[in-house]
Amino acid sequence: MGHSSASASIQLVSLIILLGILSLETIKFGFCSDDHNVRCIDIERKALLKLKQGLTDPFDRLSSWVGEDCCKWSGVGCNNITGRVNMLDLRNRYLDGLDGYGSIKHAFGGEINPSLLVLKDLDYLDLSMNYFEGVQLPSFIGSLEKLKYLNLSRAYFVGVIPPTLGNLSRLLYLDLSNFLFPNPIETDLQWLATLSSLKYLNLEGVDLTKATPYWLPTVNMLPSLVELHLPLCGLSILPLTLPSINFTSLLVLDLSDNDFKSTIPPWLFNLTELQMLDLAYNSLTGKLPDSLGYLKSLRYLILAANSLSGIIPECLGELSSLVSLDISYNTWEGTITEAHFSKLGGLREVSIANDPPNISLVFNISSDWIPPFKLRYLDIRSCQLGPKFPTWLRNQTELTTVVLNNARISDTIPDWFCQLDLQFDFLNVAHNQLSGRVPNSLRFSYDSSVDLTSNRFEGPLPLWSSNITWLYLRDxxxxxxxxxxxxxxxxxxxxxxxxxxSLSGSIPLSIGN
Known part of the structure; x- marks a missing residue:
């Protein structure tokens, strides 16, 4: 699962919530249609042409910006009654590879012309995934007072966030994630407090070191907030107390990849509407409290790569909405039993790992236990699952990733595991004492990986699917x-x-192919 999977899950939740935040009337995707005589306002058409002149457009994405009716131009939306421009969607839809960044050769650059201010009814502006290298985000953006949606993510401006954005009092959606290039400058956050209507805020990658002492009280002044994303922001203080919580409607909270060194604050467990909580890749310490059980709506819980310790509370099994659980790379101890999963019927992804070589967490699960869930992803590392191969996997017919690494299993791969007829993306049972022959009947999907390192498998080398790209059979x-x-x-x-x-003979020439 890992952090990338968590990010993908967050994006899925974000999309669902965004559809609820911004109605079609708010976004106004309805372009001027051909069945009436309303056309765009001429002064606004000229303003858009000035904007076009200031932009570099290497892929000619604005080739449709000709003619008298700007409401028919690509990326331009108008009010069907007044003909006024209310939407400008110039995001770069051409992605570069799998990292989600916009392709530079398709990206807009250049200057943002102040003619944008002529568009008095503009309430939707998206310049994301472009490449405004060396260009400061103009402060006049803060004068577009009707804006409800502003997305500048990964647009690669320079400088700091202009505090004039605090004038956009109608803003519902603000995404400035990774929008500064090449390195973000420490940014003040005082301007944020006036955006009381804000429902979605994403400042991923923005350097908020300067705002560390007051970021939480500022965010707490946003009572309508539904999603908050502040990963990779250089924050080092996660206050343990918050006298009153104003953002009680919060559904998504992502504070991952910061530098928090405290325990998990008690006020966080009062956010009972939370569906996503991501505190991964910090330095959080202490135990996971029983008050975790208050978060009955949680679907995604990501606490990976911290310094959490102690036993994992059984109240985890009460989180009946949970879909994805990642508590890997901490220093857990004690016992995991059926009670930890008792009501998790919707669970699809599980990642539980201790920092190796520490094996202080033991799975004590009955051999005849039938889990209430059907997992797609299972990653258990440096925990004691063995000595027997875990029989509670017998009914897990939807698994695509199985990691049982350093799990003290001294057994063979059972026949019933092969009979599940799984198709693996990733199979990793390395660093155990598994023995016998490896079944040739295992199936693998495209671009899959297998790791059987450091076991006692014997017999000839297994030959599997042509889909395998990484194969580790060492030791x-x-x-x-x-x-x-x-x-x-x-x-x-x-x-x-x-x-x-104990291989013999020569290296086949076919390996070179």
Missing amino acids: NLFSGPIPHNIGQVMPNLTRLDISRN
Whole structure:
């Protein structure tokens, strides 16, 4: 699952919530149609042409900006009655690879012309995923007083966030995530307090070090807030007390990748509407309190890569809405039983790991237990699952990722595991004492990985699907020659480690293919 999966989950929740925040009337996607005579206002058409002149457009994305009716231009939306421009969607929809960043060769650059101020009814502005390298975000954006939606994420402006954004009192949605290039400058946050209508706020990657002492009281002045994203903001203080909580409607809270060194504050468990809580990659300490059970609406809980310790409370099993759980890379101890999962019927992703080599968390689960969930993703590392292969996986017929790494399993891979007919993206049972022959019947999806490192598997090297790209069989008891056709059977291999076995013969030429 990892942090990237958590981010994807957050984005999914964000999309669902955004549809509720911004009605069609608010966004006004309705362009002027051909069945009436309303056209755009001429002064606004000229203002848009001035905006176009200031932009660099290497891919000619604004080629439709010709003719008299600007309401028909790409990215321009107008009121169907007045003909006034109310929406400008110039986001770069061409993505570069899988990282979600806009493709530079398709991106707008240049200057944002003040002619934008002529668009008096503009309530939706999206310049995200573009490349305004070396350009300061103009302070006059704060004069577009009817704006309800502003998205400048990954637009690569320079400088600081202009405090004039605090004038946008009607703003419902503000996304400034990763919008500064190349490195964000420490930014003040006082301007935020006046945006009392704000429902969605994303400042990911904005340097808020200067705002560390007062960021929480400022955010607490936003009573309508539904989503708050402040990852990678350089925050080091997570106050333990908050006299009164005003943002009680909060559904999504992402404070990951900061530098909090405190315990988890008690006030956080009063946010009973929360569906997503991400505190991963901080330095949080202490125990996970029983008050976690108050968060009955939680769907995604991500506490990975902190310094949390102690036992995992059984109240975790009361979070009946939970879909994804990631509490990996902490220093848990004690016992995990069926009670920790008793009501988690909707659970799809689980990641539980201790910081290796510490194995102080033991799974004490009955061999005949039938889980209430159907997992897609299971990642358990440096915990004691063994010595037997976990039989509670018998009914997990939807798994695509299985990681049972350093889990003290001294067994063979059972026949019933193969009979589940799973199709793996990732199979990792490394650093156990698994023995016997590896089943050849295992199935793998495209671009999959297998890690059987440091076990006691024996027999000939297994030949699986052509879909496998990474294969680690190091430090086992495999014997005999390397199959001469390994390169034909698994032609997509990019990483292969078969060292420290008892193999004989020569290296087949097919590996070079």
